[in-house]
Amino acid sequence: PNTRAVNVAVPKIRAxxxxxxxxxxxxxxxxxxxxxxxxxxxxxxxxxxxxxxxMKRNNPWQMLGTDPDDKPMDFTLQANAYRAALIEYxxxxxxxxxxxxxxxxxTNGTWSDPTSKEYANEDQRIEEVNRGERTVS
Numbered sequence: 494p495n496t497r498a499v500n501v502a503v504p505k506i507r508a509x510x511x512x513x514x515x516x517x518x519x520x521x522x523x524x525x526x527x528x529x530x531x532x533x534x535x536x537x538x539x540x541x542x543x544x545x546x547x548m549k550r551n552n553p554w555q556m557l558g559t560d561p562d563d564k565p566m567d568f569t570l571q572a573n574a575y576r577a578a579l580i581e582y583x584x585x586x587x588x589x590x591x592x593x594x595x596x597x598x599x600t601n602g603t604w605s606d607p608t609s610k611e612y613a614n615e616d617q618r619i620e621e622v623n624r625g626e627r628t629v630s
Contacts, residue, residue: 495619498547502565507590511560515553517546518594519570521580526588537590540583541576542612545599575618578629585592 501521505511513519526533547553548569550560559566560566571579583589605629606612621627 495573495623496571497574499544499570499572499577500567500582501570501580501584501589501591502567503591505560505562505563505564507588508568509591509593510564511566513549513568513591513593515546515549515555517608518543518596519546519591520544520594521570521572521576521583522590522592523583523587524590540579541570541572543547543594544570544572544576546591547571573615573619573628574622575615575629578622582629 511541512557520539521544522537524535524537527536546568547616549566550556551567551569570580580589603616605615605617618627
């Protein structure tokens with residue numbers, strides 16, 4: 494419930510060298526240039542955590558094969574409605590990186606995490622996106 498599929502194309506070097514497989518979980522990071530006054534810096538920040546990989550190379554099954562180093566790799570990720578919108582928005586503002594992570598613990602139907610400043614009110618964000626009251630921009 495409340496999940497969306499989001500397609501991303503990332504360079505092999507930003508996808509654990511191509512070692513990410515279907516049914517694994519990844520954190521999605523955004524690397525972009527940030528202006529601060531007259532200074533510009535490159536920064537990286539996590540934008541979604543624990544997204545399940547549902548397809549690799551536009552195929553839902555495991556396939557043996559090598560991926561070319563010079564072409565982006567296609568992944569379809571499962572994310573909650575708010576994080577899916579955030580990933581779609583971020584694709585135009587920098588480079589995405591997929592970082593493999595352990596399988597997240599079961600959450601009993603909630604996306605919120607009271608121990609996290611970023612995810613404390615995640616369920617509220619999802620409901621607002623589903624009702625069309627929140628946009629990502």
